[in-house]
Amino acid sequence: MNTTSQRVGVLFDIQRYSIHDGPGIRTLVFMKGCPMKCIWCQNPESQRIEREVMFYNEKCTGCGQCVQVCPQGAIKIFEGRSLTDMDICTGHAKCVEVCPNEARSLVGKYVSVDEVFKEVMKDRAFYKRSGGGITISGGESTSQPDFVTDLLAKCQEAAIHTAIETCGCVGWEILENVVRHTDLVLYDLKLIDSAEHVKYTGVSNNQILDNARRLSKAYAKLPMVVRVPIIPGYTDSIKNIEGIAKFVSTELGDSARFELLNYNPLGETKYERLGRQYGASDLRPVSDESIARLREIMTSYGLKSQGEQ
């Protein structure tokens, strides 16, 4: 009992009372680092595994204190505001400490498994009553596999329900290690067409589809929810949804459920704050009717949505 783990991971957020990522009331742990670069990504700060500085332009007064402390010399004052060369920045975050206006914040925190576990346990009473637990997301949950495995194992030991959200873009052995301590897998499938997948996410979907197949065979009893983000103009075509439905229904067995996630435009300003370009601007969530139509396609393949008995 009570294995302790001082193993350290890089997190970018912990969110309590999460109600849309698995059963019951959950605590969501967001790991930093992702092998994919989806152009619609709403958590760009989660993509790199390194810590990084987010800059709130509107709060900057151009006082220059950050310029003086930066060990890399990555900051300059330009037109009354500080400018950071993100290619040089190493996330030392001295600038964050000295900024008097909170114009700089550090994304990513080194935390030990024990510390995260302690945070997760704070809502134990809520999990117990609601059947909730921990969901590890990201970024990509498997991007820091040793840390995540330790954390999941520790939670399971404490009888906390565990879930991971994964994009599946990871070696089988690593994934397998993680899912051994997982009670539910939220498995993201974005595009069924391999060429499009490469084009919009930066990687092929071969490994992703293959891992999904292997999971459903080797861990047939492990509940899996296939999650499809509905990104207008990218993933919401009937062809894509039909392709995914066909794949899930023929290759993943009867237990897999699906969930369609509507586009969430809340992350667009983050790109600017990270000094990056957003590749898919001006997207809006699709209508409830469109979602309903796509859901019908999924159910027409005999698939059940998440939560259905």
Add this chain to the structure above:
Amino acid sequence: MIMNQRINKLKRHLLVDERPLCIERIKYFTEAYRESEFEPEIIRRAKGMANFLDKITIFIEDGELIVGNVASKPMGVELQPVRGEWVSTDKLSDEEPFIYKKSLEGSVEGIGISKAELQELQPITEYWMRKVKSDYAHRMLSEKHYLAAESSVTIQGHGRRVGMGQGISGQGASTGMGLGGVYSFILDHEWHLRHGLNHIIEEAEQELKNIDFTRPDCAKKANFLRAVIICHKAAIRFAKRFSALASELASKEADPTRKKELERIASNCDWVPANPARDFWEALQSFWLVDLMCHPSHTGAPGRFDQYMHPYYKRDIEKGRITREGALELLCCLRVKHSELREIFEPEMWRRGYPGAEMFQNIVLGGVDRDGRDVTNELSYLLLEAAKECPTPHPTLSIRVHEGTPDDFMMKALEVVKTGLGMPAFFGDKCYTDFWLYEGLPLEIARDWALAGCTYSNPPKFTGESTGSAICPAKVLEFALWDGWDPRIGKQVGPKTGAFESFESFDDLMRAFKEQFDYFMKITTDCENISLAIKFPLTSQPFLTPLMLPDSIKTGNDLEEGCAPVEVVEVDTVGMINAADSLAAIKKLVFDEKKITKKQLKDALATNWHGHEDIRQMCLAAPKYGNDDDYVDLIAREAYQLFVELAHSIPSVRGETQTLRKKTYTLPCAFSVGLHLAEGVFTGATPDGRCAGEPLADGSVSAMRGRDTNGPTALMKSAAKINQLPINGSLMNMKFHPSALKTNEDMKKLTNLIKTYLVDLEGKHVQFNVVDAETLRDAREHPENHRDLIVRVAGYSAYFVTLTKEIQEEIIQRSELSL
């Protein structure tokens, strides 16, 4: 369909721009009072009541199924003769017809009075000016009490008379035109529905015949019984006036359906409340008339309405005398009646201290019976449905949540919450029961608790009135920092507890805080005790008493003598969370980390942060209650514990007279009503980063607005660290964005959230506003488009547009949780 038309029509008439101020009640009361100058006080009161019940203008509105008005005009605000200080005549000057509108900027609802009525009111006001009960109390108080009130660290009922507090009156019955009302009581409705008022009259007459003149209290008893008979006979005549009016209207009515309804109303009012109710409709009518005649006397709550009304409903359904829809329609009609009710004393303080002019009509649903079994019934569901069909701010619905509360009942309740109505509120069944057990009540009586105010509970029928003064710990801390000096009024108000600059440790500060707290608690309770001690016979209650305590006919004791089995003197608190956040900021920045000096902090506070923005930012970044952070939560716990211990150290004038409650001390409460706004005005900049004059934290275990950033579970965990058990009532507001309550699944999770807090973590109360900030902002800018938007204010709801600008802003700022 037809029902919707009726309810919509009745509901629409609630949305008025101007409520007429009616003076008939005070006029006729005063008339009789003047004519009975040499009679015993209790008889004068009875005759005053009888006179206005006989003479006040009555009416029946088109479509009404439950009748009875206490104001002489539709939607009128009846000037209160049995409670409340009235404004001095010079305040009733030229601003006719919207005399109070000016002082209530931002609110759309004015109160109007005609010149003629104003002239008529003048001599009446003058007559009562010298007879105000608070004057009597005032004469017994001393300089230290006035100073405390002037600084507004304590809030009690004598405020206005000694120029203190600028219009924040007490919460309690401590005011009154020489008469005073009763505060926070729950009648024995079950009893009067079963027996009828004639029963009381007969018993009183019998007892009067057999009076034992060898007893020293024979005269008191005889006068009490005579007064009871006068009041209750008048109450029956009042009902019969409605019966006659309904008959008259029926005879002229062309529409055969309405004609039948009016005939039924006539027969109802002819039979009840004189006689036992025979069916559901009669029971509702009887309830309403009796409730009305206790009003406006602050605050008669309906209590466990779904319990005592259920037998009537069930029998009618079984016998096919009523349909579910028919019953729903009646309940909707009753909601409209409740929302018409409005009283007034000092208008400005009323509106600021109790935004939305709440009457604390709190209906309790569900919970357990005396054996601990769930008692949710069909009527509990139907009352929720009525709130959904007829979304009016009053009456408030409250659910007693325990392990066995049916899930579908919770879901139904959340459907009502989801409409944005702000109700029902959710209460921890067990935590309240445990509280009354802790106070020494037997388990079966403790389990019968209901809400007598917004979150303030008592066991119905057994409990006499309570009073309600409040103390503001945020202001108490100010005295600890300034050595008892009030920078706002420039006077030494509290004891000298040492200069903050000389404190060597955080413990030194806590010691000063404790000494100041102790001093002001005693001042607060002094004021409460004296106002209770002088109540009888000034404020005797011959109508109410036998409805609360049926055996009073035998004892001849008036409720105001403090003769109920449970008697309490209470102290409420407001701004505790600001005190806790401030203490945590000082501990961290000044003592633990030594980032700022004591002098720097005081300078920043004294200048209201002007030129010290950097210090303010540090203070804001210090740990804040509501985030499940032990650093500050344990300070909040300690501060509340201190409050409880201090209250427990102070005996009360009514401690000895009660027979059921085993404790004699002052009861600690924490509900705050709308006082966080009013008190904020008088509290300077606080070390939690708050600016001078800004509202304090709402409720009692809510976080300061916008400072809880870890979501609802974290806030609940913080609140659960406070030992809520020995406190009568706590209040937690949460605002949810509608998107967090979209699906059934979301609502199930919210049910789990509520149950975890109230059942597993033993919280006392939580309530929700489900409306997005944009809608509220739009309503503030364009009130005309949002006349019917209802929000939760404190332990009750109100039309948003009738609130003042300050509280509108405050509600907008409360944390909004979405996902």
